[in-house]
Amino acid sequence: MRDFFCTINLDQEEVFRTQVVEKSLSPYFGEEFYFEIPRTFQWLSFYIYDKSVLQKDLRIGKVSIKKEDLCNYTGKENWFMLQPVDSNSEVQGKVHLELKLNELITDNGSVCQQLVVHIKECHGLPLINGQNCDPYATVSLVGPSRNDQKKTKVKKKTSNPQFNETFYFEVTRSSSYTKKSQFQVEEEDIEKLEVRVDLWNNGNLVQDVFLGEIKVPVKVLRNDSFQAWYLLQPKENGNKSSKTDDLGSLRLNICYTEDCVLPSEYYTSLRNLLLKSSDVQPISASAAYILSEVCRDKYDAVLPLVRLLLHHHKLVPFVAAVAELDLKDTQEANTIFRGNSLATRCVDEMMKIVGKHYLKVTLKPVIDEICESPKPCEIDPIKLKEGDNVESNMDNLRYYVDKVFREIVQSSISCPTLMCDVFYSLRHLAAKRFPNDPHVQYSAVSSFVFLRFFAVAVVSPHTFHLRPHHPDAQTSRTLTLISKAIQTLGSWGSLTKSKLSSFKETFMCEFFKTFQEEKFTESVKKFLDDVSSTESKEPSGLSEPVHLKEGEMYKRAQGRTRIGKKNFKKRWFCLTSREFTYHKQQDKEPIFTIPIKNILAVEKLDESSFNKKNMFQVLHGEKPLYIQANNCVEASEWIEALCRVTRCNQKRLSFYHPSAFLNGNWLCCKATIENSVGCARCTADVPADTQIEIDGDRETERIYSLFTINRSKLQKLEEACGSIAVYQGPRKEPDDYSNFTIEDSVATFHTLKQIIDVVEKLNESHEKYQKKRSSSAKYGSEFDVFEGTFICQLLKLGENTVRPRNVFCQGKKAERIIEQPE
Numbered sequence: 143m144r145d146f147f148c149t150i151n152l153d154q155e156e157v158f159r160t161q162v163v164e165k166s167l168s169p170y171f172g173e174e175f176y177f178e179i180p181r182t183f184q185w186l187s188f189y190i191y192d193k194s195v196l197q198k199d200l201r202i203g204k205v206s207i208k209k210e211d212l213c214n215y216t217g218k219e220n221w222f223m224l225q226p227v228d229s230n231s232e233v234q235g236k237v238h239l240e241l242k243l244n245e246l247i248t249d250n251g252s253v254c255q256q257l258v259v260h261i262k263e264c265h266g267l268p269l270i271n272g273q274n275c276d277p278y279a280t281v282s283l284v285g286p287s288r289n290d291q292k293k294t295k296v297k298k299k300t301s302n303p304q305f306n307e308t309f310y311f312e313v314t315r316s317s318s319y320t321k322k323s324q325f326q327v328e329e330e331d332i333e334k335l336e337v338r339v340d341l342w343n344n345g346n347l348v349q350d351v352f353l354g355e356i357k358v359p360v361k362v363l364r365n366d367s368f369q370a371w372y373l374l375q376p377k378e379n380g381n382k383s384s385k386t387d388d389l390g391s392l393r394l395n396i397c398y399t400e401d402c403v404l405p406s407e408y409y410t411s412l413r414n415l416l417l418k419s420s421d422v423q424p425i426s427a428s429a430a431y432i433l434s435e436v437c438r439d440k441y442d443a444v445l446p447l448v449r450l451l452l453h454h455h456k457l458v459p460f461v462a463a464v465a466e467l468d469l470k471d472t473q474e475a476n477t478i479f480r481g482n483s484l485a486t487r488c489v490d491e492m493m494k495i496v497g498k499h500y501l502k503v504t505l506k507p508v509i510d511e512i513c514e515s516p517k518p519c520e521i522d523p524i525k526l527k528e529g530d531n532v533e534s535n536m537d538n539l540r541y542y543v544d545k546v547f548r549e550i551v552q553s554s555i556s557c558p559t560l561m562c563d564v565f566y567s568l569r570h571l572a573a574k575r576f577p578n579d580p581h582v583q584y585s586a587v588s589s590f591v592f593l594r595f596f597a598v599a600v601v602s603p604h605t606f607h608l609r610p611h612h613p614d615a616q617t618s619r620t621l622t623l624i625s626k627a628i629q630t631l632g633s634w635g636s637l638t639k640s641k642l643s644s645f646k647e648t649f650m651c652e653f654f655k656t657f658q659e660e661k662f663t664e665s666v667k668k669f670l671d672d673v674s675s676t677e678s679k680e681p682s683g684l685s686e687p688v689h690l691k692e693g694e695m696y697k698r699a700q701g702r703t704r705i706g707k708k709n710f711k712k713r714w715f716c717l718t719s720r721e722f723t724y725h726k727q728q729d730k731e732p733i734f735t736i737p738i739k740n741i742l743a744v745e746k747l748d749e750s751s752f753n754k755k756n757m758f759q760v761l762h763g764e765k766p767l768y769i770q771a772n773n774c775v776e777a778s779e780w781i782e783a784l785c786r787v788t789r790c791n792q793k794r795l796s797f798y799h800p801s802a803f804l805n806g807n808w809l810c811c812k813a814t815i816e817n818s819v820g821c822a823r824c825t826a827d828v829p830a831d832t833q834i835e836i837d838g839d840r841e842t843e844r845i846y847s848l849f850t851i852n853r854s855k856l857q858k859l860e861e862a863c864g865s866i867a868v869y870q871g872p873r874k875e876p877d878d879y880s881n882f883t884i885e886d887s888v889a890t891f892h893t894l895k896q897i898i899d900v901v902e903k904l905n906e907s908h909e910k911y912q913k914k915r916s917s918s919a920k921y922g923s924e925f926d927v928f929e930g931t932f933i934c935q936l937l938k939l940g941e942n943t944v945r946p947r948n949v950f951c952q953g954k955k956a957e958r959i960i961e962q963p964e
Contacts (some may be wrong), residue, residue, distance in 0.1 A: 143167060145193040146202075148392070150175060152183040153234030154268035157775040161611035162193050167390075172612045174605065180778035181266070184209055184234065184373055188392060190224060201227045203389035212398040220396075224389035231376040233354035235266040235301070237279070237339060240369040241358060243313065255313040257283060257360065259337060260306075261294060265371075267301040267341065267353055274299045274753050275343040277353060282338045283311040283360075296344045299753045313360065335360040341374060352377065401843045408907050409842040412900045415893075416450060416845065420459035425467055427889035429897055430460060434484045435882050436855040437848055441487060446844040448491040453836040458560070461488050462567040467883075469575040475582040478572055479589045486594075489564060493595050494606075496558045499688050501599050501606050504553040508545050509603045512620060513613050517542075519620040521649045536653060542620070543627040550596055550628070551665045554672030565591065565674035584670045585633070591673060592632025601625040630654060631662055687718035691783045693776065697724060698752065698768040710754075710770060717783055722760065736762050743795040743824050744784040746777075751802035751809055760784065761798060768802065785825075798824050849901045856898060859884075863891035 143165040150158040157177065163169030185206045192200040203224030207215065240260040245253055259281050267275055276298050282291040290311055297303035313332060337360060341353035354374025362368070419428035426435075430447055437443040451457040465485040472478055479486050519539040520526055526535075565587045572586035601621050603609040613621065630650075696710045713724040713733070722741065723732035740762045747757040747768060756777040760767040771777035788794065797820030801809035808814075811821035849856065859882055866887040884890055 147191050147193055147199075149189045149191065151185075151187040151189060152179065152181070152774070153185055153187070153266075154232055155234070155773050157773045177775045178778065179775075181774050182236075182373075186212060186396075186398075188222075188394065189227070190390075190392065203227065205392050205394070206231075207396075212396065213400075215394075215396050216398045218395070219393065221391045221393050223391050226389065230352050232268070233352075233374045233376050234268050235264055235341070235354060236371050236373050237264045237341065237356060238262040238369075238371050239339065239356075239358070240367070241337060241363055242367040243360070243363040255332075257311040257313050257337070257363075258308060259311070259339075260308045261339060262306055263302065263304045264341060265302050267303070269301065269755065270343050270351060274301050274749075274755070275351075275353065276346075277301075277303045278342055278344055279305060280340045280342065281309045282340070283313070283335060284338050285335045300749070301755055302749055333361050339372075399844075401840060401847065402908060402911065403837075403840050403843045404904075404907055404911065406839050408904065409839055409846070412846060412904065413450070413454075413838070413842050415896055415900060416447070416842070417454050417456050420456060420463050422889070422893065424885040424889070425460075425463040426883045426885045427893050428463075429893055431464065431484065431883075432856075432859070432890070432893060432897065433845060433848060436852040436859065438852075440482070440484060443845075443848060444484070444487045444491050446841040446848075448488050449495065449836050450838055450841040450845065452492065452495065452560075453838045453841070457488070457492060458563045458567060461485060461492070461564055462571065464488065465568055466571055469571055472575065475572075475576045475579045475585070478576075478582060478586050479568070486590075489568075489590050490594055492564060493561060493590065496560050497595065498607065500553070500556050500558055500561070501595075501608060502689055503556050504549050505546070505596070505599055505603075506608050508542075508549055509600070509608050509621075511545075512542060512624075513603070513609055513617050516617050516620060518616075519623055521623070521653055522647065523649065525619075536656075539620070539623055539627075539653070540656065542624050543631075546600065546624055546628060547631055547662075547665075550592075550632075551669040554669055557673045561591075562673055562675060569674045583674075584667060587670045587674045588632045588666070591670070593629050596632070597625045597629045600628060626650065627653070627657075631657065632666060687720040690717045690719065690787060691780065692716040692728075693780075694728075695772065695776070695780070696770040698770075710752075715769070715780075717780075717787065719787060722784065734767075736760065736767070738787055739791060741784070741788040741791060742793055743798050744781055744788065745798050745800065745824060746781065748801045748810065751804070759798075759802075761795060766802075795820065795824055798822060846901060846904050849897060850905065853898075853901070856894060860891060860894045860898070863887040863894065 144167065145162050145164045146166065146169045147162045148160045148171060149156045158175045160171045160173050163171065185208055187204055187206040189204045190202040192202055194200060204227050205222040205224060207222075238261075240258075240262065242258040242260075244256045244258060246256050247253055261279055261281060264277065264279075267277055269275065276296055277300070278296040279294045280291055281294070282289060292309045294305045294307045297305070313335065337358045338355060340355045343351040343353055345351060355377060356372040356375060358372075415429045416433075419425070419430035422428035425431055430451070433447060434440050434443045448457060451460055464483075465479075468479070468481075468483045468485040479489075517538040518530060518535050519542065520530060521532055521536050521539060523532065526532060568586045568590070569583045573583040576582040599606045599608060601618075601624075603621070604612050612618075693715060694712060695715055697713050697715075698710050713726065714728045714730070715722070715724045716732070718738075720738055722736045722738065724734055725732050741760060742763075743761040745759055745761070747759045749755055749757065751757070752768070752770075754770050756771045756774055758769055758771070758777055758781050760769065769780070771780055799808050799810050799820045800822045803809075803816050806814055808818070808821070813821070862882060863884060864887075866884060
């Protein structure tokens, strides 16, 4: 039996790591990772490690998926066979070459060809043993019977070496060439020649490590000068091992999306059409509602729709409108908002987006206590272990339930205003639909805030970022029992005897007999009144700082004391809406604090400053704070979070120094005055909302993509509206559209026509862009592509199958990249 963990890598850079699953040959990880991809990459890889206490962790095997192949696996659950880890296949980075084929006239007048290879620089080479590498390159002209090789100088401690070296190769000999040589290459043999550039890490006393290679056929050059970036590739025999052992398999659910986001003005028509949805009568004839009708899974439509409406402050009226339509089909008050309708899914997604901080301040302390100091809470007689005492376990469970319940019912002051506005609408709509039921206004709210928000967060704290990892089996069972109790306590009227008799588990019925107290019902009622009120909160509640981000990184000593050594130290960083601090350890007092209002800029720092990757700088009143993140994803997330929270600072800088001030001058511009004005313009502003990061254009692009994918359903719905309007009788061919909600065929037809027209115009814009990109792309050249985002649900290593829940993600615009073609 082994102790396994798994890492997620962009090329060779580790960006996430699972918890260790101990003593198993079929470990179940059950972890989800969601992140924006901040840089160019070739491979998404998953490495399985055997954890070792005294020695280096052993890599068992890997799964590597090429970026171009991710679309083949997205949204699907797949088993992947583990492949052996071969150093010749572990590559990343790119190389900048200039190639030229010259014709030279010799002294005797004959003509020969000469190949000129100028290797300029490399970018993004991997770290070797956690440190920058010492790279060098070999440049070869390779043919059937020749292999001329030359070598660059070694560059020390850098992942972005600047070589700027030129090499010359004879391609064809002149007819008078008489020196005996094995390289008698004639003109026609040029078809068989290729330039090969190999990157290596200089190992000094140990073996050199292969970093990647590229190959360019000489025939593509002819007499033209050719300059391009190339992504490094693995060796041809890379990942081909003589081993035949079965290393096992890894089950993954990956969702990767690339969106080509056009300039904002292209989306004006579609955006306006969606934003006016709440004003359309009936709501089922609106563009937003039609989107949910044509998508096979409503969740695909709900995520971008909620984010777009939220971004433009149109969510509350839309939720009220679709909830009113939902209530028309609800016949009994006790089933209110229990299905997976558009209304319930919109509210669910809204709570996840705007309620993150609310969950943290309410539940994180008690969840931490349960996970870090667990007490036995099993009360099911069948699952009790030998020696367990059911009465003691029931007391422990009661203690936890009381504490969680108390934190929830006392948290109304922290409930986000948007959630309160939505609950207020739902409460009054429910009371209007069932005027004779005095409790329905409360159950309408409790069905969301208790059943779909707090209870779900308790049972899955890692999903809501309350805990870094999935809890162990015993803790998960405790959290499940607490979640069941919270659902029951929060359900209005659930503490009556009639409700107790409806419990499926007898042990839960016995447990809840201890809760039949009036104070629980009154506490729930008061809490629901508070969170469904539109009255303003007390100022004290709003004055609490919002916890935004925390984690471990490295910072360079700032030299505030003369004897302080300026090295890099590991520290725990914490960002709130008020201040940015670092600590020696988590939960310790801060060593250094920067008020948010004092931060002047947050920018990336050139790697050349300290020969370290993933660095950024926080500029404030004193010397810059230089910080190194653990990977590119973490660095990007910290920079974005800091930029968002400081965006409105009045003294923000317009210019900054992209490099450090060392040895009496700025490395970037060579200025010798430390407080001189920066030499580079600060990056553009980012969204100001510190809790909700939404790109409206990107969400609109995703909605356009959904309309495009479901174009045939739009046409069927259009035909259905025409049939109803013309015949005014029984629907023809009901199977084609019987699942659609058509209250007003004329209004729905009108909206459908607008949607189709807008989608066709966007199609034309996308086609023009694609043609422009295709016509400007050439072998090895630069061209625009759009990076994405993915959610990876890391499931199980082994044979058993567990069905995961659906996952979805959004794409994002990226920087220009360079790609080596097949």
